Amino acid sequence: MPTQNLEEQLRPAAGEKLVFDTNPVLSERLTHYCPGCHHGIAHRLVGETLHELGVASRTILVASVGCATFTYDYFSVDGLEAPHGRACAVATGVRRARPEAVVFTYQGDGDMAAIGMAESLHAANRGEKITSIFINNTVYGMTGGQMAPTTLLGQKTTTTRDGRCMEREGGPIHLAEIMAGLDGVAFAARCALDSVQHVREAKKAMRTAFEVQIEGLGYGFLELLSGCPTNWHMDPVAASKRIAEAMIPVFPLGVFKNKRTEQSSQSGKVHHA
Amino acid sequence: MSTEQRILIKGNEAVAFGAVDAGLRCYFGYPITPQNEIPEALSTLLPERGGQFVQAESEVAAVNMLLGAAACGVPSMTSSSGCGLSLMQEGISYMAGSHIPGVLVNMQRGGPGLGDIGPSQGDYFQAVKGGGHGDHRNLVLAPATAQECYDCMFRALALAFKYANPVLVLGDAIVGQIKEPVRRVPPADAVSEKTLAALAAPWRMEGYGKRGPDAQPRLLKSVYLAEGALAERNRLLAQKYAAMQAECAWECTDVEDATLVVVAFGSVARIARSTIRRLRAEGVRVGLFRPLTLFPFPAEALLALLPGRRFLVMEQNLGQMVEDVRLALFGQPGVTPATVQWHGIMPGLFVNADDLREPMLQALKEAF
Numbered sequence: 001m002p003t004q005n006l007e008e009q010l011r012p013a014a015g016e017k018l019v020f021d022t023n024p025v026l027s028e029r030l031t032h033y034c035p036g037c038h039h040g041i042a043h044r045l046v047g048e049t050l051h052e053l054g055v056a057s058r059t060i061l062v063a064s065v066g067c068a069t070f071t072y073d074y075f076s077v078d079g080l081e082a083p084h085g086r087a088c089a090v091a092t093g094v095r096r097a098r099p100e101a102v103v104f105t106y107q108g109d110g111d112m113a114a115i116g117m118a119e120s121l122h123a124a125n126r127g128e129k130i131t132s133i134f135i136n137n138t139v140y141g142m143t144g145g146q147m148a149p150t151t152l153l154g155q156k157t158t159t160t161r162d163g164r165c166m167e168r169e170g171g172p173i174h175l176a177e178i179m180a181g182l183d184g185v186a187f188a189a190r191c192a193l194d195s196v197q198h199v200r201e202a203k204k205a206m207r208t209a210f211e212v213q214i215e216g217l218g219y220g221f222l223e224l225l226s227g228c229p230t231n232w233h234m235d236p237v238a239a240s241k242r243i244a245e246a247m248i249p250v251f252p253l254g255v256f257k258n259k260r261t262e263q264s265s266q267s268g269k270v271h272h273a
Numbered sequence: 274m275s276t277e278q279r280i281l282i283k284g285n286e287a288v289a290f291g292a293v294d295a296g297l298r299c300y301f302g303y304p305i306t307p308q309n310e311i312p313e314a315l316s317t318l319l320p321e322r323g324g325q326f327v328q329a330e331s332e333v334a335a336v337n338m339l340l341g342a343a344a345c346g347v348p349s350m351t352s353s354s355g356c357g358l359s360l361m362q363e364g365i366s367y368m369a370g371s372h373i374p375g376v377l378v379n380m381q382r383g384g385p386g387l388g389d390i391g392p393s394q395g396d397y398f399q400a401v402k403g404g405g406h407g408d409h410r411n412l413v414l415a416p417a418t419a420q421e422c423y424d425c426m427f428r429a430l431a432l433a434f435k436y437a438n439p440v441l442v443l444g445d446a447i448v449g450q451i452k453e454p455v456r457r458v459p460p461a462d463a464v465s466e467k468t469l470a471a472l473a474a475p476w477r478m479e480g481y482g483k484r485g486p487d488a489q490p491r492l493l494k495s496v497y498l499a500e501g502a503l504a505e506r507n508r509l510l511a512q513k514y515a516a517m518q519a520e521c522a523w524e525c526t527d528v529e530d531a532t533l534v535v536v537a538f539g540s541v542a543r544i545a546r547s548t549i550r551r552l553r554a555e556g557v558r559v560g561l562f563r564p565l566t567l568f569p570f571p572a573e574a575l576l577a578l579l580p581g582r583r584f585l586v587m588e589q590n591l592g593q594m595v596e597d598v599r600l601a602l603f604g605q606p607g608v609t610p611a612t613v614q615w616h617g618i619m620p621g622l623f624v625n626a627d628d629l630r631e632p633m634l635q636a637l638k639e640a641f
Contacts, residue, residue, distance in 0.1 A: 057482025072492050078478045080344050081494035083367050086337035093341025096325040097299050101480050122330035
């Protein structure tokens with residue numbers, strides 16, 4: 001249909017019903033992410049959530065450093081850059097200055113659980129009304145595959161060539177469980193992006209992670225087990241398989257704290273999202 | 274309060290009062306001596322006015338909270354001393370690179386390292402030459418009295434918003450701890466909170482909905498990876514730093530007939546002024562040039578004093594501002610190394626007017 005522009009081509013014709021649409025919170029542009037990377041899915045979930053909650057026009061994104069540095073290019077919301085690891089501190093300043101805004105950080109495992117651990121835990125402990133999306137792919141992506149604080153024991157990286165070793169590097173950090181133990185945290189969950197079912201669960205948890213902020217209950221935290229085919233040296237299908245077979249046994253999925261429903265891991269139960 | 278009434282407060286408290294009277298809305302800081310009265314005062318002053326006070330978990334966090342709040346165009350500040358400012362350099366560089374107007378107060382203590390909690394001017398280079406990574410400059414104000422601490426907070430916020438750039442207020446343990454009468458009245462050139470808000474309107478983070486239904490999202494960042502993009506960014510910064518030269522401020526005392534001009538800032542300048550008064554009474558022709566801005570450095574004003582005069586830089590460090598004085602004067606006709614002399618006071622020492630007398634007389638002898 002050479003006479004029609006893209007907009008017209010995509011519009012439902014008479015008698016047709018629109019069943020799937022582009023997300024207005026996501027910018028229509030190519031991303032810099034590698035083929036098979038799960039950042040795209042995570043971005044889509046954030047975009048859908050902000051759209052469905054109707055808060056995009058008052059949302060401020062605090063980007064981090066790593067593969068997620070350019071997150072702001074893909075969301076049609078006001079955004080600013082934080083130094084490596086400092087997103088939760090920057091977001092604290094933003095939310096304190098703009099109490100009416102919806103504020104979220106989007107951080108990788110190196111950014112949030114290594115260099116930014118102090119800023120992240122203290123923002124969470126203060127119960128800052130912000131939401132953090134934590135991408136756990138067990139590796140430093142942007143810098144080329146070095147060990148992350150979440151790297152699995154035995155996992156080979158460019159700085160642990162014979163595999164991460166407990167005696168030498170310590171074990172993988174379980175950030176969702178740590179977050180759940182802090183009083184200021186209103187919601188802490190871990191989901192995965194390896195299967196349709198898990199993505200749907202992640203979507204549900206994502207919504208709650210934002211709702212607790214909007215309702216003023218406190219800090220919302222969502223950890224997403226994500227694939228990094230490039231630095232895992234795998235094809236995307238094998239990468240998703242690795243999440244299911246190697247990561248989930250170490251990083252159990254579930255909601256570890258939810259002040260909205262008074263569910264808590266302190267009762268010894270882990271609830272799936 | 275009548276304009277004649279004065280209150281007896283510390284320089285640190287004057288910083289806090291000045292900041293809130295100038296429109297401060299957010300403070301983020303981490304305790305460190307000798308500036309603790311600033312956060313202590315603001316922890317009650319700000320919430321009373323509907324503002325935000327956050328005791329951060331570190332100076333690293335504090336400066337990044339400042340980055341976030343200032344990015345929203347809300348008058349915001351942090352304060353610290355010595356080692357704390359070292360930790361803040363990352364955030365200062367990011368604020369400079371992203372055009373974000375943070376105000377920072379450094380009540381200097383002795384260094385390097387943990388040093389001591391006595392006075393020092395050892396952070397002059399850090400404040401004036403940038404301090405963090407990359408090419409960046411901070412506007413630097415140098416108060417010497419509690420009254421100036423109060424007044425300069427108005428100027429600091431106004432300049433930060435005018436240039437969308439970090440502004441450093443560089444005091445020291447004496448300036449912060451000294452208790453003296455302060456007139457709590459906004460200075461004549463104070464700008465309104467409305468003016469600050471208008472300056473921030475074109476770039477502040479607020480959620481695009483505040484700008485109308487068809488508004489475009491905004492982005493504040495310092496990363497420019499495309500070929501030539503960072504060069505362009507740095508060109509813009511260079512233009513901004515050049516424009517800041519218009520903000521030079523200084524004070525001259527007894528320089529008209531002086532053969533020796535002491536160049537000093539902050540607490541050292543006020544001690545030197547006492548010495549100069551006594552020497553004047555004895556007929557010694559000595560005067561004082563006091564930079565009120567350290568960046569931009571009032572080089573032109575200093576140069577105007579050159580004919581027939583010699584200079585003695587007095588500072589509490591191992592020789593830092595003296596380099597800017599030499600840059601201002603060297604190369605001019607008739608200037609020799611002896612034209613600019615230097616007397617350093619070791620960081621951590623408390624000196625009085627008597628201590629500076631001999632160095633001034635000695636400089637007079639050596640200069641002519």
